[in-house]
Amino acid sequence: MTGYDFGDVVLVPFPFTDQSAVKRRPTVVVSSPAYHQARPDLLIMAITSRQPSSLSVGEVQVQDWQGAGLLKPSVLKPILTTIDPALVLKNWADSPRRIKVRFARPSGP
Numbered sequence: 001m002t003g004y005d006f007g008d009v010v011l012v013p014f015p016f017t018d019q020s021a022v023k024r025r026p027t028v029v030v031s032s033p034a035y036h037q038a039r040p041d042l043l044i045m046a047i048t049s050r051q052p053s054s055l056s057v058g059e060v061q062v063q064d065w066q067g068a069g070l071l072k073p074s075v076l077k078p079i080l081t082t083i084d085p086a087l088v089l090k091n092w093a094d095s096p097r098r099i100k101v102r103f104a105r106p107s108g109p
Helices: 033-038
Strands: 009-015 022-029 042-048 075-083
Touching: 009 042, 009 075
Parallel strands: none
Antiparallel strands: 009 022, 022 042, 042 075
16 A cells, blocks of 8 residues: 555656656556555656646646646646656655645546
8 A cells, every 4th residue: 555545646757758767746646455455556647837728638737736736737648658756856745735636537438
């Protein structure tokens, strides 16, 4: 067990897709309790404050970005990685009011 739940917002050194560098950025935990029982890592999804003119496939607007503890309006990006929980720099879930990004599966194909 990791102590992290689906939807928890965590700050981590997130790798670029070409693995050339990392950037400190907020992410959301998307791994399930069953995953956490089987594996020690977190499965996380990138969050960006860049607002596209229209959302691309797999992108989701964070509706309550302030409630999620984010500094700016944000978008979930369909960029996933696994990370060792020891690399988490900040866990908003540790705050008195457990901060989460709430989102649902999109409908359609």
